Amino acid sequence: MLTHPTLDQLHQLGLAGMARAFEELQANPQGGELAPAEWLGLLLDREIAERQDRRLKARLRFAKLRHQASVEDIDWRTARGLDRALFQKLAQGGWIEAKENLILEGPTGVGKSWLACALGQKACRDNHSVLYQRVPRLFADLALARGDGRHARLMRTLGAVKLLILDDWGLEPLGPEQQRDLLELAEDRYGRGATLITSQVPPDRWHDLITGNPTLADAILDRLVHNAHRIQLRGESLRRKRAPKAAEA
Structure with a gap:
């Protein structure tokens, strides 16, 4: 034919x-x-x-999201203190449009990363640029980039996305270079993009993670926390609940 x-x-x-x-x-x-x-x-x-x-x-x-998650797949039966009305409102993305921040806090295993990725996937569907970063890996990449000349370009990428997801914040105190990178990133994104942070550490203890320079710590936290929505999760680790019992292994 x-x-x-x-x-x-x-x-x-x-x-x-x-x-x-x-x-x-x-x-x-x-x-x-x-x-x-x-x-x-x-x-x-x-x-x-x-x-x-x-x-x-x-x-x-x-975006390189860590989990293939979506807001439609959330298990609301799981007891972890997740406010359904609040989360569904956040999933609509108004806080992203307003260039505000969101903090997901709670103990390990309650699904912070999964929920963050679900919001990131929804933001992608809503035509927003999204980038997921685990904080320990991010600072390692920035240290390498500083040595090979990619640092400025990487910082521009981090600063330009509509939604930046910083997962596992607060696992260890920040060194001087990490503090400077975080301040520059927080300054670049303040009022220009939304940032979602997950952490096991409550925000009132974040100041202790930025040691040796209280003025710099104040500047960083002022840009990250003061306009942030907060979701506080609680409960047992979902990984532990889903793990097979020893007798069944």
């Missing part, structure tokens, strides 16, 4: 979604019953849908 010249033109214009829809309509006996405007509408709908899907996949690849 000869290739329809319209197909060639659609491919030349980079309209692959419209081309696929055109082929499907041609092969469908009912396609001939549609009016030209209906054909055009179906072709445009397919092209828009495929472009949106490609952009979403690209945002998710860039």
Whole structure:
């Protein structure tokens, strides 16, 4: 069967979604019953849908979320003190648009990282740029970048995303270089982007993690905490609950 010249033109214009829809309509006996405007509408709908899907996949690849999580998959039966109304409101993303921060705090294993990734995935679906970083790995990467000339570029990337997720904050005190990096990052993002922080350490103890320079600690925490929404989780580790019993092993 000869290739329809319209197909060639659609491919030349980079309209692959419209081309696929055109082929499907041609092969469908009912396609001939549609009016030209209906054909055009179906072709445009397919092209828009495929472009949106490609952009979403690209945002998710860039985000590098640790978990494949979504807000629709949250188990609300789990007893961990998660306020459903508050979380669902946060999932709508108003705080991201307002360039505010969010702190998820609680003991290990209660699902902080998973919930953060669920909000990150929703932000990607809402057409926001997202980047996930574990704090220990982030500071290690920044230290390497400082040595090979990538530091400024990496800091620009961290500062530019609409939502930056900093997971596992507060596992150990920060050294002088880490403190300076965090201050620069907090300053770059303040009023320009939203930051989501997960931590086992309550914010009223974060000052102790930035040792040796109380003035710098005040500056960092002022930018991270003062406009932040907070979710306090509690309960037993979900990993421990899901682990098989020794007798069943």
